[in-house]
Amino acid sequence: MQAAKSNNGKFKAGDTAEFRSILNSHSLKVTKPRIEIMKILKSNHKPLTISEISGKLTNKKTDLVTVYRTMNLFEELGIVNQIDFKDEYKRYELIYDRHHHHHIVCRKCRKVENVETCLPEGFEKLLLKTGYSEITHSLEFFGICGSCKTA
């Protein structure tokens, strides 16, 4: 699998047509597992681990291996973002499901909340001076949540 990122910011989650066309344009097939996994991501507005995704599959025939392969594929195709919360699991979230956002994770209870604030406009532009192009960023916050602080 060497497909370059090819989703030009056009994919809207649940937009099955767009989903199909991304796969088609790479001669990849629209299969049951791929559709179900995409829908699971769509209906969960927080990053999911491989085993969380696997656990939500209704088609219990679908193998864990398929989930791994699918997430790697989706990542290459620019359908999902890989997100790191500094624990032992990689998490995945649909790109463009909602507008661009970040997360705050409680260091104690590991609860996750979305954070709508993002980098100021033009922040990435500053970096163009470095000679890099196609710049993206990953930004996550960590803290102690209200309940954990009082507990």
Next chain:
Amino acid sequence: MQAAKSNNGKFKAGDTAEFRSILNSHSLKVTKPRIEIMKILKSNHKPLTISEISGKLTNKKTDLVTVYRTMNLFEELGIVNQIDFKDEYKRYELIYDRHHHHHIVCRKCRKVENVETCLPEGFEKLLLKTGYSEITHSLEFFGICGSCKTA
């Protein structure tokens, strides 16, 4: 190992006295491997993987397992930061070695450069409204570097 973070922003890399006192205050010992690993991190101003650290050890007797244990310890003590570049390796960098900074990683060649720009003042303060305290952030940039673009 359950020591809470206890380095109140005071540790300066290479400041062996401070390093010793952090360990001492937790009844932990200042050993050869710990010192050498700290120095390796100090002299490499970019995040290192476990195996990179292991490879730089001059005392070849030091076991890989010790590197793992040491990095977990340093992280709990707030001596290092764990950094994620979305590949298969966790990386570690000394905190306070230089002033707070971030990185930009080339998605092709995986080269890493430091980025001095950080979040605007007051950015994290906005998040206090969410009820979280002791907020930190992780921010990394990804892009295609100059040489990879022309190549």
Next chain:
DNA sequence: ATGGATGCAAATGATTTGCATGAAG
């Protein structure tokens, strides 16, 4: 002396790979 740290061997757990079968285009 004594509690913590290390090295070595072995276990664990996540992720990947090979291959024959099954399904999408």
Next chain:
DNA sequence: CTTCATGCAAATCATTTGCATCCAT
């Protein structure tokens, strides 16, 4: 009917654990 995807089994790789020994305090 041809190519790509899946399931299953087995391999691989990073990371952790148990335990006897060693070393810093």
